Amino acid sequence: MDEDGSLTEFLSADPGNLLEPERLVTLLVLAFFLGMAFEEYFGSRALKPPGGVRTFPLLALAGALLYALAPGNGNLFLGGLVILGAWLAIWYWQSLALRREEPEAEGETEQRLSGGIVALVGNLLVYLLGPVTLTQPLWIPVAIAVAVVLLTGARDRLHEMAEKIGGKELATAAKFLIITGVVLPLVPNEPVTDITTITPFQVWLAVVVVSALSYASYLVQRYAAPRHGLLYSAVLGGLYSSTATTVVLSRRAGTINGKGGQHMLNAALVLSTAVMFPRILVIVTIFNPGLALSLAPALLILFGIGLLLTFWLLARRGKNEAGDESIPPPSNPLEIQTALVFALLYIGFSIAVGWARPEFGDQSLFALAALSGITDITPLVLNIAQTSGGGALTVETAAILMAATSNNLLKGGYILAFAGRKRGIISATALFTLSLAGIAAILVTLGLA
Numbered sequence: 001m002d003e004d005g006s007l008t009e010f011l012s013a014d015p016g017n018l019l020e021p022e023r024l025v026t027l028l029v030l031a032f033f034l035g036m037a038f039e040e041y042f043g044s045r046a047l048k049p050p051g052g053v054r055t056f057p058l059l060a061l062a063g064a065l066l067y068a069l070a071p072g073n074g075n076l077f078l079g080g081l082v083i084l085g086a087w088l089a090i091w092y093w094q095s096l097a098l099r100r101e102e103p104e105a106e107g108e109t110e111q112r113l114s115g116g117i118v119a120l121v122g123n124l125l126v127y128l129l130g131p132v133t134l135t136q137p138l139w140i141p142v143a144i145a146v147a148v149v150l151l152t153g154a155r156d157r158l159h160e161m162a163e164k165i166g167g168k169e170l171a172t173a174a175k176f177l178i179i180t181g182v183v184l185p186l187v188p189n190e191p192v193t194d195i196t197t198i199t200p201f202q203v204w205l206a207v208v209v210v211s212a213l214s215y216a217s218y219l220v221q222r223y224a225a226p227r228h229g230l231l232y233s234a235v236l237g238g239l240y241s242s243t244a245t246t247v248v249l250s251r252r253a254g255t256i257n258g259k260g261g262q263h264m265l266n267a268a269l270v271l272s273t274a275v276m277f278p279r280i281l282v283i284v285t286i287f288n289p290g291l292a293l294s295l296a297p298a299l300l301i302l303f304g305i306g307l308l309l310t311f312w313l314l315a316r317r318g319k320n321e322a323g324d325e326s327i328p329p330p331s332n333p334l335e336i337q338t339a340l341v342f343a344l345l346y347i348g349f350s351i352a353v354g355w356a357r358p359e360f361g362d363q364s365l366f367a368l369a370a371l372s373g374i375t376d377i378t379p380l381v382l383n384i385a386q387t388s389g390g391g392a393l394t395v396e397t398a399a400i401l402m403a404a405t406s407n408n409l410l411k412g413g414y415i416l417a418f419a420g421r422k423r424g425i426i427s428a429t430a431l432f433t434l435s436l437a438g439i440a441a442i443l444v445t446l447g448l449a
Contacts, residue, residue, distance in 0.1 A: 373406025
């Protein structure tokens, strides 16, 4: 229904098709279901709000019948809504007066009257459920009823979650909604220079997609499962940024005295890098399914090799070696400086590819791919995914593999630098092995092996 005709269509439905028996039965069942949930949550209050297992079915039935009697203009239904709203307003005003005039023990009045607004909104929703059930697909009123029950019963958990997340995280999530729903549609989708075909819209879309994937991993690691073991944290950290996770774990490995926990840390280091390969595949699939199909065999094989190395390192650990520690969650990927750095890298690689490839050929793309490994490979990977057209995509596939291989070499160097040669040699060798496998994949892709 369009914006101008939606209310008209809703109010002008054919009355002969409204009072279908299955819809009335569904309405009464849903209203009774809501009433049961209402009684369970509000029944213990000393001053029980209006509504319940008898009131809700009657209220829903009244809304349906008033709508069905005059569906053309809806005057009866709207009149009933006004009367119900006035009655609920009077009850709420009286409950506030009671709280002012008869203060009780600390916390008791709050318990009696808590949920007052929620209870009133619940009554209004039950009344509105009548015409919705008569006129809309039945899954819509069912979904509404389930949502009402879940939100009503989850009061304490939702408040606890809000306190746990805090205002800073909520503000960051609001920023994400702004850059996605407000800024993204306003960004021009036309190239601003002849050097590259990348548009500002594509740049911002890349920022949004990568930030969303990293933010999801960040939230799970920080709030949903903050203490589920080192390997679990390594997986989430790899989805966020395998390079940052490698630095954190390497520094921890450098502080270990003796062999306790060393093999577990080695396995976590390799696992965080192994996760990078499916992450690349997911990102490329979003922007270029054809290129993702070309990349999939090599990336999945490299992922499998990474898992095998991880299991081999886990098999080397002792029976009493600790593995229940976790790594601290990374910084929030939606902070403005993080997004700006990514956007600048993306633009820089876009201009570099657009200038160097026509001037120096495909070899320049491999050089840029190797260079991206020491910064962040995602901007270059996204640039290749967004600018590559049809065809064999051999060069683009090999360039992305080159970027991942270069990044693995860098991470192996980080391990030796932060953990030391003695503690980091095993995990660094594993990453160098992955790099050799990546080189082999490049040669096979280019038909040189």
